[in-house]
Amino acid sequence: MKLKGKAWKYGDDVDTDVIIPARYLNTSDPAELAKHCMEDIDAEYAAKVSPGDFIVAGKNFGCGSSREHAPISIKASGASAVIARSFARIFYRNSFNMGLPIFEAPQAVDEIDKGDLLSVDMESGLLRNETKRKEYRIVPVPPFMQELVAAGGLLNYVSARRKGK
Amino acid sequence: MGMTLTEKILAKHAGRDRVEPGELILAKVDLALGNDVTSPIAIDAVRKLGVREVFDREKIALVPDHFAPNKDIKSAGQMKMMREFAREYGIVNYFEVGRMGIEHVLLPDEGLVVPGDLVIGADSHTCTYGALCAFSTGVGSTDLAAAMISGEVWLKVPSTLRIVLSGKPGKWVEGKDVILHIIGKIGVDGALYQAMEYAGDGLASLPMAWRFTISNMAIEAGAKNGIFPFDGATRAYADARAKRTFEIVTADKDAKYAAEMGVDLSALEPQVAFPHLPENTKPLSQVGNVPVDQVVVGSCTNGRIEDLRSAASVLRGRKVHDGVRMLIFPATQEIYLQAMREGLMEVFVTAGAAFSTPTCGPCLGGHMGVLAKGERAIATTNRNFVGRMGHPESEVYLANPAIAAASAVLGRIGSPDEIR
Numbered sequence: 001m002k003l004k005g006k007a008w009k010y011g012d013d014v015d016t017d018v019i020i021p022a023r024y025l026n027t028s029d030p031a032e033l034a035k036h037c038m039e040d041i042d043a044e045y046a047a048k049v050s051p052g053d054f055i056v057a058g059k060n061f062g063c064g065s066s067r068e069h070a071p072i073s074i075k076a077s078g079a080s081a082v083i084a085r086s087f088a089r090i091f092y093r094n095s096f097n098m099g100l101p102i103f104e105a106p107q108a109v110d111e112i113d114k115g116d117l118l119s120v121d122m123e124s125g126l127l128r129n130e131t132k133r134k135e136y137r138i139v140p141v142p143p144f145m146q147e148l149v150a151a152g153g154l155l156n157y158v159s160a161r162r163k164g165k
Numbered sequence: 166m167g168m169t170l171t172e173k174i175l176a177k178h179a180g181r182d183r184v185e186p187g188e189l190i191l192a193k194v195d196l197a198l199g200n201d202v203t204s205p206i207a208i209d210a211v212r213k214l215g216v217r218e219v220f221d222r223e224k225i226a227l228v229p230d231h232f233a234p235n236k237d238i239k240s241a242g243q244m245k246m247m248r249e250f251a252r253e254y255g256i257v258n259y260f261e262v263g264r265m266g267i268e269h270v271l272l273p274d275e276g277l278v279v280p281g282d283l284v285i286g287a288d289s290h291t292c293t294y295g296a297l298c299a300f301s302t303g304v305g306s307t308d309l310a311a312a313m314i315s316g317e318v319w320l321k322v323p324s325t326l327r328i329v330l331s332g333k334p335g336k337w338v339e340g341k342d343v344i345l346h347i348i349g350k351i352g353v354d355g356a357l358y359q360a361m362e363y364a365g366d367g368l369a370s371l372p373m374a375w376r377f378t379i380s381n382m383a384i385e386a387g388a389k390n391g392i393f394p395f396d397g398a399t400r401a402y403a404d405a406r407a408k409r410t411f412e413i414v415t416a417d418k419d420a421k422y423a424a425e426m427g428v429d430l431s432a433l434e435p436q437v438a439f440p441h442l443p444e445n446t447k448p449l450s451q452v453g454n455v456p457v458d459q460v461v462v463g464s465c466t467n468g469r470i471e472d473l474r475s476a477a478s479v480l481r482g483r484k485v486h487d488g489v490r491m492l493i494f495p496a497t498q499e500i501y502l503q504a505m506r507e508g509l510m511e512v513f514v515t516a517g518a519a520f521s522t523p524t525c526g527p528c529l530g531g532h533m534g535v536l537a538k539g540e541r542a543i544a545t546t547n548r549n550f551v552g553r554m555g556h557p558e559s560e561v562y563l564a565n566p567a568i569a570a571a572s573a574v575l576g577r578i579g580s581p582d583e584i585r
Contacts, residue, residue: 013353013442017550021557022529025202026232026239028209040552060354060387064550065529066289068206068305089358089389090289094305144189144319154319158311159214 001122003080003101005052008038008045009114012058016065016091020073028069030076037073051078054120056112058084062091071100081120083127085109096145097154103127104139167417169325170392171360174300174414178283186324186423194224196277197312198286200268200525201229205243206306207287208250211313219254220316226258226277227251228268231525236532266497266523269293269381269465274497276408280395285309285318290465290547292383295361295392296376298399298414302390323389324423325360326351330367332431337449337581339475340375341467341545341565344382345436347428349446357387359423362416364394367430373402374471381466382547385443437543437578438563441551449568452578456488459542460573461554462566463494463521464528467545470500470507472566477509479570479581480516486576491518492527492534518573530555543572 018041020033027033038045038055055074061084062070071094074082081101095102103120108127112118117130120138127136141149151157168176168183176184178192199207204227211219219225227247232240251259258277265271269290272278282299284291289303304318312318328347348355361383363376371379376393383391393399395413403411434448462468462476473495485491493513495501501523504510513520527534528546536542536555542562544554549561562578571581 015548015550017529017548017553018557021552022202022231022531023535025531026237026243028206028243040557060357063353063387064289064384064548066287066291066303066305067202068287068307069202072206086354086357088354088387090303090305090384093308097305097307097311142189142321154307154311155210155214158315162315 033073034076063088108136167419195282203287207310210310270496276406279411295380298395329365340378354387461544468496476570485517
């Protein structure tokens with residue numbers, strides 16, 4: 001699968017409260033959550049993001065709450081993936097469980113600027129900064145996480161196991 | 166090679182003799198938890214899969230606490246969805262408003278979490294139960310759905326950071342200061358993907374309430390869990406409350422730790438975390454003049470009876486400053502009643518503070534104490550991210566209950582020693 005879009009760049013420790021503020025957690029409707037995605041860190045994002053765009057950030061992206069509303073709002077906003085130096089563990093888990101692609105690529109993050117055109121080839125694990133004509137290798141995903149993605153997420157995986165018993 | 170506390174509990178629940186850091190395991194859960202914000206997504210998933218039965222009706226806990234009592238029509242809908250699911254699926258441990266409490270104080274106090282357990286919860290502060298020498302960690306709603314169906318969870322075995330506590334804490338220093346100090350040292354991702362395991366002779370001066378506070382904020386260092394060894398304090402707490410038999414787990418003498426750090430409790434001052442990360446800590450003496458508009462005492466971090474006693478000891482016979490709103494949230498109905506019996510409620514109300522029914526409300530900017538643009542609060546809660554308690558241009562400072570109470574009297578962040 002190939003992903004392509006422009007970069008929205010943020011710093012370190014982007015927390016779940018700025019990804020989707022708690023005042024909007026009285027619903028889990030993806031379209032509604034998408035309207036407020038990144039609102040407290042970047043009021044422009046939700047209105048101007050184009051389908052396929054990437055969120056690019058520093059270390060510990062998604063720290064804080066366990067709210068799955070965070071990856072849900074990012075996915076529903078149209079972003080194709082998040083690229084970061086590192087991810088907080090619950091956000092990492094949630095993203096795989098609900099099918100939002102996320103990639104660790106520390107060097108690429110340092111060299112990406114806001115608005116750069118990026119592409120990712122998920123099979124070969126290559127990230128290309130089309131604007132700067134540079135290529136990077138994404139940190140490989142553990143085999144189990146690949147299985148989860150292949151099964152179509154955790155619930156399908158669990159469901160298949162259950163029927164097998 | 167021996168195993169750490171976390172490795173031992175995980176191995177046991179995976180039906181294995183041993184596990185190694187980095188391994189992915191499938192483990193059985195003793196309890197799976199959800200609240201009114203996270204359960205609806207899980208409930209939707211369970212229903213959509215056509216699953217008519219949960220794995221065990223007694224091993225699931227559903228607690229409406231974030232936006233409870235219903236803060237608006239939408240959250241009332243989420244709460245109704247939980248209630249109907251609990252009834253339909255026969256969930257034994259559903260806690261209605263009036264009988265509920267903040268999940269992470271309620272569940273151990275109700276004896277539903279016991280030493281040696283493996284607990285997952287769709288709430289990041291599920292790591293609180295490590296205080297009981299249990300493994301517990303926060304997950305998402307999809308993980309909760311999977312656990313409700315299968316009784317199992319996938320986990321990566323974390324490596325362990327050992328934290329050796331020594332000495333005795335001085336005046337006004339509490340559990341909150343120990344964990345804020347540690348987070349200040351290692352940073353908000355200082356223990357990312359790791360277990361934090363406490364050890365050392367300093368443990369003897371940490372009451373259970375403080376241990377719950379310390380384990381509660383493991384997530385604020387990026388950790389998977391924060392676990393304490395089983396000792397006399399754990400025994401006394403568990404014997405009084407546990408609803409199941411439990412097994413005592415100990416770390417092996419030759420367990421392998423990824424890193425070790427020491428904390429001298431006698432050298433600690435009360436700590437204050439500045440906006441907008443819990444790692445921005447300063448000792449109280451270096452805070453300077455920081456006026457506050459609101460003071461919050463409560464939450465899963467510091468809403469226990471010991472916390473209310475600490476705040477009341479400072480407030481007794483004093484008044485909340487004219488320019489300050491002080492809000493106090495006992496974490497459970499039991500604590501509420503105890504505060505009433507001990508006369509703490511009278512201390513608070515006489516001082517001019519509001520005393521509320523249990524809720525997570527203001528901690529996450531939900532309701533019952535949301536901040537306006539430009540307002541500043543000091544709170545005994547766990548996070549001070551941008552917009553955490555309300556407007557994105559408001560500020561939250563984190564501290565222990567005694568410092569919060571003193572700040573309410575002073576109208577600025579300060580020590581009980583500054584009050585005449």
